Amino acid sequence: MYDIVIIGAGPAGLTAAIYARRAEKTALVIEKSTFGGQITHSPRVENYPGFAVMSGTEFADKLVEQALGQGAEIELDAVNKIEKADNGYKVICDGGEFFGKAVIIATGSHHRQLGIERENDFVGEGISYCAVCDGAFYKGKSVAVIGGGNSALQEAVMLSDMCESVTVVQNLDFLTGEQKLQKDIEGKSNVKVILSAIVSGIIGDSEFKGLRLSVKGEETELMVDGVFVAIGQQPENEPFKDVVKLNEYGYIEAGENCLPETEFEGVFVAGDCRTKAIRQITTATADGATAAISACRYIDSLK
Numbered sequence: 001m002y003d004i005v006i007i008g009a010g011p012a013g014l015t016a017a018i019y020a021r022r023a024e025k026t027a028l029v030i031e032k033s034t035f036g037g038q039i040t041h042s043p044r045v046e047n048y049p050g051f052a053v054m055s056g057t058e059f060a061d062k063l064v065e066q067a068l069g070q071g072a073e074i075e076l077d078a079v080n081k082i083e084k085a086d087n088g089y090k091v092i093c094d095g096g097e098f099f100g101k102a103v104i105i106a107t108g109s110h111h112r113q114l115g116i117e118r119e120n121d122f123v124g125e126g127i128s129y130c131a132v133c134d135g136a137f138y139k140g141k142s143v144a145v146i147g148g149g150n151s152a153l154q155e156a157v158m159l160s161d162m163c164e165s166v167t168v169v170q171n172l173d174f175l176t177g178e179q180k181l182q183k184d185i186e187g188k189s190n191v192k193v194i195l196s197a198i199v200s201g202i203i204g205d206s207e208f209k210g211l212r213l214s215v216k217g218e219e220t221e222l223m224v225d226g227v228f229v230a231i232g233q234q235p236e237n238e239p240f241k242d243v244v245k246l247n248e249y250g251y252i253e254a255g256e257n258c259l260p261e262t263e264f265e266g267v268f269v270a271g272d273c274r275t276k277a278i279r280q281i282t283t284a285t286a287d288g289a290t291a292a293i294s295a296c297r298y299i300d301s302l303k
């Protein structure tokens, strides 16, 4: 029986582990694929306070090292379900079961991909899923934003202030983002919109040069320095749906206190997997600290 079982070894989960260990609680972190989480896909991070520039992998390695150094245990396994058990929770994984007095869910989310050939080869090298993270790398350059919803339009507005030109590419024949945002982009002379367009391929061999589009069935090319894909995010919270409430998009309903809507005590949630406005490393690590401190207080209250 661990004091705290943390599901997910991204910035939120690993920060929670560090805080839990500093409070002398036993902590197990269970990660199904990449220690460090989604930031490991970023070759360059420039907005984490205290580090002018670092790669996502560098950051992830440091976090893992710090959590292990504090005495946290890390297990490579996928969590399929959590159940209420005597004195805590049973965490059921592919490879076995673990028990914790408290559980922190920190399973993150991932950006929906375009699903085109060679997409992964260009992530961080022409293809980005986050204008807040990577927009500054395209200062004075031409970019495309894929999507027509609120996120895509917000990204287009933000990028228009720093990029030479922004082309919004939407698959439907209308934009789905709110009217105010549509007005905002209409008012920008360096933003244009292409409707009814499907991204069908990438132009460029080793270097990203642009996109192949199918516009109303006609093949065309859009030469840009970079592309921001904003077609939604996908959390992976299905394993927890019997214990915590998910919203219509699959995020765990929880506020800044990291307490999910649940009838069970001792379950906390941290990072990108919960309902929140901004999904960044800073907000994920902040959640990790909040959730861990709340979990420690909860465990102390059991004595």
Ligand SMILES: Cc1cc2nc3c(=O)[nH]c(=O)nc-3n(C[C@H](O)[C@H](O)[C@H](O)COP(=O)(O)OP(=O)(O)OC[C@H]3O[C@@H](n4cnc5c(N)ncnc54)[C@H](O)[C@@H]3O)c2cc1C
Pocket: 007, 008, 009, 010, 011, 012, 013, 030, 031, 032, 033, 034, 035, 036, 037, 038, 039, 040, 041, 042, 044, 045, 046, 047, 048, 077, 078, 079, 080, 106, 107, 108, 109, 110, 111, 123, 124, 129, 130, 133, 134, 236, 239, 270, 271, 272, 273, 279, 280, 281, 282, 284
């Ligand atoms: C390409 C890219 C670039 C980015 N650049 C920046 C940047 O420059 N600055 C910035 O602040 N943010 C950036 N971000 C966003 C940042 O990475 C996220 O906001 C942050 O990683 C969220 O942390 P998290 O711990 O909540 O979730 P994640 O990092 O998503 O970690 C969650 C972990 O949980 C694991 N997991 C999921 N389900 C299970 C399960 N059932 N069992 C076990 N493990 C599970 C996942 O495998 C994952 O490792 C970037 C994201 C991407 C993709």
